[in-house]
Amino acid sequence: MVDEDLARRLLREQHPDLADLPLTWVGTGWDNAMWRLGAHLMLRFPVRKESALLVEHEQVWLPVLAPTLPVEVPVPVRNGVPGESYPWAWSVVPWFEAxxxxxxxxxxxxxxxxxxxxxxxxxxxxxxxxxxxxxxxxxxxxxxxxxxxxxxxxxxxxxxxxxxxxxxxxxxxxxxxxxxxxxxxxxxxxxxxxxxxxxxxxxxxxxxxxxxxxxxxxxxxxxxxxxxxxxxxxxxxxxxxxxxxxxxxxxxxxxxxxxxxxxxxxxxxxxxxxxxxxxxxxxxx
Structure with missing residues (x-):
């Protein structure tokens, strides 16, 4: 379970300039827990080992695909890596008002x-x-x-x-x-x-x-x-x-x-x- 304390701890460890922005829980799907970060960003945390590989695919390939596409896609603006308190890759992505x-x-x-x-x-x-x-x-x-x-x-x-x-x-x-x-x-x-x-x-x-x-x-x-x-x-x-x-x-x-x-x-x-x-x-x- 990725709660607010864990999300903020990972931000402080890896992206301290973002760590004091407001966090709002968005929901948990089949693969990821999601937290809105400030007004313009969102955190995506895999909830199981299999999902972590999917996040890595997004981190590698969305920057390649995005310039070719006519609609916006959630290209990660920061990549999170495994740490002592969380074992998988995670991402900071854009928040879309939609x-x-x-x-x-x-x-x-x-x-x-x-x-x-x-x-x-x-x-x-x-x-x-x-x-x-x-x-x-x-x-x-x-x-x-x-x-x-x-x-x-x-x-x-x-x-x-x-x-x-x-x-x-x-x-x-x-x-x-x-x-x-x-x-x-x-x-x-x-x-x-x-x-x-x-x-x-x-x-x-x-x-x-x-x-x-x-x-x-x-x-x-x-x-x-x-x-x-x-x-x-x-x-x-x-x-x-x-x-x-x-x-x-x-x-x-x-x-x-x-x-x-x-x-x-x-x-x-x-x-x-x-x-x-x-x-x-x-x-x-």
């Missing part, structure tokens, strides 16, 4: 569908050979078949059979054979920030990797309604020229990820709501 898209109605997200499409057109370019590995993103969606069924059995959703059948149909699309491209890995609505009807920033690049971009494009079903999704796809197709197989794999990813988001509805009700919307949209078309 609201997560998970907290606003999906019907309102169409205002920035083209902005998000432009972000992916810029991101989905060939990645270097030393891009981070990720065992659960950017690979063949067909290998998610059994994990999906296991989760459906645990959840006992009323539409489990429809989800499984539709997933199988979509995941049968031809596999990705192109050059591996950069992949965000987790661009669901909780990682998309909006302000004044526009996309303010795309955050949480911990899953950044290379491979098939279909897993990123799954956000078309988790974030948008059908009219906005059509505009999102048209904009991306104009920039990248993806084929129908890409979008079928993306829709299969949407079903898989939307089911994953149902696994902890009490702890993360906002993610469960995103998942329910994603399932509804992905089953509808």
């Amino acid at each position: 609201t997560t898209a998970a907290a606003t109605p999906p019907a309102s997200h169409g205002a920035w569908a083209e902005q998000l499409a432009d972000f992916f057109v810029a991101l989905h370019v060939p990645a270097p050979a030393d891009a981070p590995d990720n065992p659960v993103r950017g690979d063949d969606i067909a290998v998610r078949r059994e994990p999906l069924r296991d989760r459906l059995a645990q959840l006992a959703l009323t539409d489990s059979e429809r989800i499984a059948a539709r997933f199988d149909e979509l995941a049968a699309a031809p596999r990705w054979t192109g050059t591996p491209v950069w992949v965000h890995g987790d661009p669901h609505p909780a990682n998309l920030l909006e302000h004044d009807g526009a996309l303010r920033a795309v955050i949480d690049f911990g899953d950044v990797t290379s491979g098939d971009p279909a897993c990123d494009l799954a956000t078309a079903w988790m974030t948008f309604d059908a009219p906005a999704r059509a505009r999102f796809r048209a904009r991306i197709d104009a920039g990248c020229g993806w084929d129908d197989a890409m979008w079928r794999r993306a829709q299969a990813w949407a079903l898989h990820l939307a089911v994953v988001m149902q696994m902890h509805p009490v702890e993360y009700p906002h993610l469960a709501a995103v998942g329910r919307h994603g399932i509804e949209q992905a089953l509808a078309g």
Whole structure:
């Protein structure tokens, strides 16, 4: 648990010029505890060993990717290192005055569908050979078949059979054979920030990797309604020229990820709501 005392102690040890700024707890997600620092900064502390590697990926690669992207991303302004009181890397990142898209109605997200499409057109370019590995993103969606069924059995959703059948149909699309491209890995609505009807920033690049971009494009079903999704796809197709197989794999990813988001509805009700919307949209078309 990263409480205020620990956060301030780490600041005094490693970034003393920031140590006296006000600290306000923001929340704790699957991977990180977050504290707002002053008016313009935020601290991100991994809560488990596996998350620490994700923070390191952000520290290395966000400074490389940010200049190529048309939307702001949380490039670390300071890097924290392991110490006696805390065993993992951590970051000081910008604070964005914005609201997560998970907290606003999906019907309102169409205002920035083209902005998000432009972000992916810029991101989905060939990645270097030393891009981070990720065992659960950017690979063949067909290998998610059994994990999906296991989760459906645990959840006992009323539409489990429809989800499984539709997933199988979509995941049968031809596999990705192109050059591996950069992949965000987790661009669901909780990682998309909006302000004044526009996309303010795309955050949480911990899953950044290379491979098939279909897993990123799954956000078309988790974030948008059908009219906005059509505009999102048209904009991306104009920039990248993806084929129908890409979008079928993306829709299969949407079903898989939307089911994953149902696994902890009490702890993360906002993610469960995103998942329910994603399932509804992905089953509808």
